[in-house]
Amino acid sequence: MTEMSDPAITVENLGKRFQIGTFEKGADTLRESLMDIAKAPFRRLRSLRGSPASKGEFWAIRNLSFEVQRGDVLGIIGRNGAGKSTLLKLLSRISDPTEGRAVIRGRVASLLEVGTGFHNELSGRENIYLNGAILGMRKAEIDRKFDEIVEFSGVSKFLDTPIKRYSSGMKVRLAFSVASHLDPEIMIIDEVLAVGDHEFQQRCLGKMQDAAASGRTVLFVSHNMAAVRRLCNKAIRLERGQLIDSGPAGLQVDAYTRDVTQRAKTGNLSERSDRTGDGRVRITKVDLLSTEYDIPVSTIGVGQPLTICIYYEGQESYLSPCVHIAINNDIGVPVTYLCSRFTSELPGKLPANGRLYCHLPEVALAVSEYTIDVCLQSDNATCDHLLAASNLSVTEDSFYPTGLVPPAAYGTVLTHQSWSSSPLTA
Amino acid sequence: MSKASHSSGSSAVAPLVNMPTDSVVIEPRSGWAALDLAELWRFRELAYYLAWRDVKVRYKQTVLGAAWAIIQPLMLMMVFTFLRTVMAGKGAESDWNKTYPYPVFLYAALLPWQFFSFCVAQSSQSLVGSANLISKIYFPRLLIPVATVGVGVLDFLVSSLILIGMMAYHKIMPDFQVLVLPIILLGLLLASIGIGTWLSALAVTYRDVRYVVPFLIQIWLFATPVLYQLDRVPEKWRHLYCLNPTAGLISSFRSCLFGDPLQWDCLAISLFSSMIVFICGSFYFRKVERRFADIV
Numbered sequence: 001m002t003e004m005s006d007p008a009i010t011v012e013n014l015g016k017r018f019q020i021g022t023f024e025k026g027a028d029t030l031r032e033s034l035m036d037i038a039k040a041p042f043r044r045l046r047s048l049r050g051s052p053a054s055k056g057e058f059w060a061i062r063n064l065s066f067e068v069q070r071g072d073v074l075g076i077i078g079r080n081g082a083g084k085s086t087l088l089k090l091l092s093r094i095s096d097p098t099e100g101r102a103v104i105r106g107r108v109a110s111l112l113e114v115g116t117g118f119h120n121e122l123s124g125r126e127n128i129y130l131n132g133a134i135l136g137m138r139k140a141e142i143d144r145k146f147d148e149i150v151e152f153s154g155v156s157k158f159l160d161t162p163i164k165r166y167s168s169g170m171k172v173r174l175a176f177s178v179a180s181h182l183d184p185e186i187m188i189i190d191e192v193l194a195v196g197d198h199e200f201q202q203r204c205l206g207k208m209q210d211a212a213a214s215g216r217t218v219l220f221v222s223h224n225m226a227a228v229r230r231l232c233n234k235a236i237r238l239e240r241g242q243l244i245d246s247g248p249a250g251l252q253v254d255a256y257t258r259d260v261t262q263r264a265k266t267g268n269l270s271e272r273s274d275r276t277g278d279g280r281v282r283i284t285k286v287d288l289l290s291t292e293y294d295i296p297v298s299t300i301g302v303g304q305p306l307t308i309c310i311y312y313e314g315q316e317s318y319l320s321p322c323v324h325i326a327i328n329n330d331i332g333v334p335v336t337y338l339c340s341r342f343t344s345e346l347p348g349k350l351p352a353n354g355r356l357y358c359h360l361p362e363v364a365l366a367v368s369e370y371t372i373d374v375c376l377q378s379d380n381a382t383c384d385h386l387l388a389a390s391n392l393s394v395t396e397d398s399f400y401p402t403g404l405v406p407p408a409a410y411g412t413v414l415t416h417q418s419w420s421s422s423p424l425t426a
Numbered sequence: 427m428s429k430a431s432h433s434s435g436s437s438a439v440a441p442l443v444n445m446p447t448d449s450v451v452i453e454p455r456s457g458w459a460a461l462d463l464a465e466l467w468r469f470r471e472l473a474y475y476l477a478w479r480d481v482k483v484r485y486k487q488t489v490l491g492a493a494w495a496i497i498q499p500l501m502l503m504m505v506f507t508f509l510r511t512v513m514a515g516k517g518a519e520s521d522w523n524k525t526y527p528y529p530v531f532l533y534a535a536l537l538p539w540q541f542f543s544f545c546v547a548q549s550s551q552s553l554v555g556s557a558n559l560i561s562k563i564y565f566p567r568l569l570i571p572v573a574t575v576g577v578g579v580l581d582f583l584v585s586s587l588i589l590i591g592m593m594a595y596h597k598i599m600p601d602f603q604v605l606v607l608p609i610i611l612l613g614l615l616l617a618s619i620g621i622g623t624w625l626s627a628l629a630v631t632y633r634d635v636r637y638v639v640p641f642l643i644q645i646w647l648f649a650t651p652v653l654y655q656l657d658r659v660p661e662k663w664r665h666l667y668c669l670n671p672t673a674g675l676i677s678s679f680r681s682c683l684f685g686d687p688l689q690w691d692c693l694a695i696s697l698f699s700s701m702i703v704f705i706c707g708s709f710y711f712r713k714v715e716r717r718f719a720d721i722v
């Protein structure tokens with residue numbers, strides 16, 4: 001049997017490369033004509049990742065090495081596109097690595113989604129068996145745990161109703177109930193807690209804590225830093241497919257939060273080396289202007305107008321410009337996304353050096369810290385992509401007539417609203 | 427967690443010897459891969475559940491339920507019989523030298539044909555239709571196209587009741603040749619799984635397969651002795667013709683039910699080619715399956 005001293009998971013130089021729209025071997029006419037179809041998913045990936053179009057490939061993760069000891073609950077943290085999901089997919093054997101290897105010692109259950117394989121036409125009872133089998137349970141095991149699963153899910157009354165009649169909350173509860181009755185040695189969990197109501201999330205967290213306490217090894221990806229801090233004893237931080245650091249979960253969460261909010265050093269952005277793109281046009285500075293006074297600021301009142309000003313430089317005219325701006329919250333989760341293509345007001349040709357402005361009539365974000373990613377494209381190819389090019393700090397001000405604003409913990413996006421009432425007549 | 431702190435017990439590269447049975451090595455694969463029957467066996471219950479799901483879903487919310495399995499070949503039988511009597515005219519009667527009526531002759535071939543064409547059509551779309559499963563969880567991918575055969579088998583069993591009824595009505599009794607039937611059915615199963623898995627793997631990369639398959643099946647029907655007898659194919663071409671697995675299998679299926687002389691050489695060739703199709707199909711599938719999750 002497995003030596004207890006062996007780590008549960010050993011990852012050595014693991015790497016995953018995605019082809020972008022090109023086939024590995026020679027393309028005959030049939031392939032060429034069909035290439036467009038195969039390209040489509042990658043084209044999306046490319047635009048999401050902002051990796052250079054000139055290259056035919058990108059590495060979602062590379063040179064990744066780490067170990068997970070038996071009984072560890074390891075959090076995997078990093079921004080969107082850092083390679084967390086790819087890593088989980090490799091360790092779950094869903095997709096194959098391009099290089100390196102990983103050894104997993106023990107029975108694995110991976111939950112990359114709640115309710116994988118659920119079928120809407122089937123009843124709750126039937127879905128418990130189907131989903132259980134998909135997650136790797138034997139029929140005898142499901143039979144034995146059936147009552148427990150039903151009780152935990154709280155849908156016993158609707159057990160023979162097709163789940164298409166269930167509310168989404170009921171579906172999630174049923175799905176998590178099946179998943180939490182798995183009995184693996186190693187669990188791989190991705191963002192499962194992002195669904196369901198608050199009370200149910202707490203129950204799930206409790207279940208996961210039990211799993212950890214009973215000596216199981218857990219790999220956990222989440223944007224919920226509080227959950228990572230609470231559940232995990234260790235964490236690794238990923239960025240652009242590389243391992244940045246590893247250590248006790250609390251320290252890593254702190255470092256990550258600090259990193260996200262403080263990476264942007266105001267001043268000359270052209271010094272930064274952590275950028276992607278072919279470099280035909282480069283971002284040199286990003287200023288936030290309070291429109292009223294047209295002066296650079298780092299804080300802005302909620303509800304106030306804001307102009308994001310991007311300084312750029314290049315060798316030649318900047319042709320077919322397209323500017324992307326992502327605004328992320330304090331843990332790096334995108335809150336909103338702005339793109340010059342949405343309004344198509346930019347001219348087709350810009351001078352080699354200049355400034356680009358994005359005017360927001362009002363900042364509709366809760367009082368919190370935000371980071372701003374900027375990406376410049378020319379002819380649909382990424383020229384320069386900078387994460388956290390600037391920080392934005394939103395302070396209290398008047399968005400609503402009363403001057404009241406919700407705390408950021410309740411949600412970061414504000415919207416105008418009006419209220420009214422009417423009597424209920426029988 | 428620093429690597430140095432616990433490197434005392436294990437070297438940087440874990441030894442591959444004495445690997446416990448439940449540990450998994452994740453490495454890049456290239457070239458052809460073995461079928462890994464042991465793993466398929468381990469996941470047999472999942473195969474059963476996937477087939478069971480398809481059966482359940484197929485008959486939920488359909489008014490006639492299992493009757494659909496009968497209606498389809500029955501309608502085809504009626505249409506083709508009509509075409510034969512109306513379109514072919516007088517000559518058609520004279521070349522019918524059998525002791526049993528044409529509709530029975532037709533139905534006995536439509537039955538295995540429906541099984542084959544249904545399995546090929548369903549399994550060729552199965553991977554694309556299971557994109558969500560493929561990108562969220564690991565299991566041997568081969569189970570997906572194979573499990574679709576479940577519904578085909580069930581339909582086949584249901585619609586063979588009609589055949590038994592028709593044969594009883596016309597007092598047709600099969601002779602000892604009926605003992606070959608299981609081998610023929612096995613061959614048919616292998617051929618449909620082989621072609622289905624191959625098409626399903628192609629469909630992941632080339633969505634065109636969706637449009638090609640109905641067309642392919644239509645042509646295939648005419649390249650198979652369903653509407654006509656195997657004897658109508660010139661003798662010198664017959665062996666070549668039976669490289670089409672359904673040709674020898676379906677005509678033998680009919681012959682051994684009605685006690686017509688079996689053409690053993692044709693059956694052997696078709697059995698052989700269905701095995702080849704099965705082996706090629708499943709190995710091709712194994713070769714390309716590692717890309718599925720990335721491109722589906």
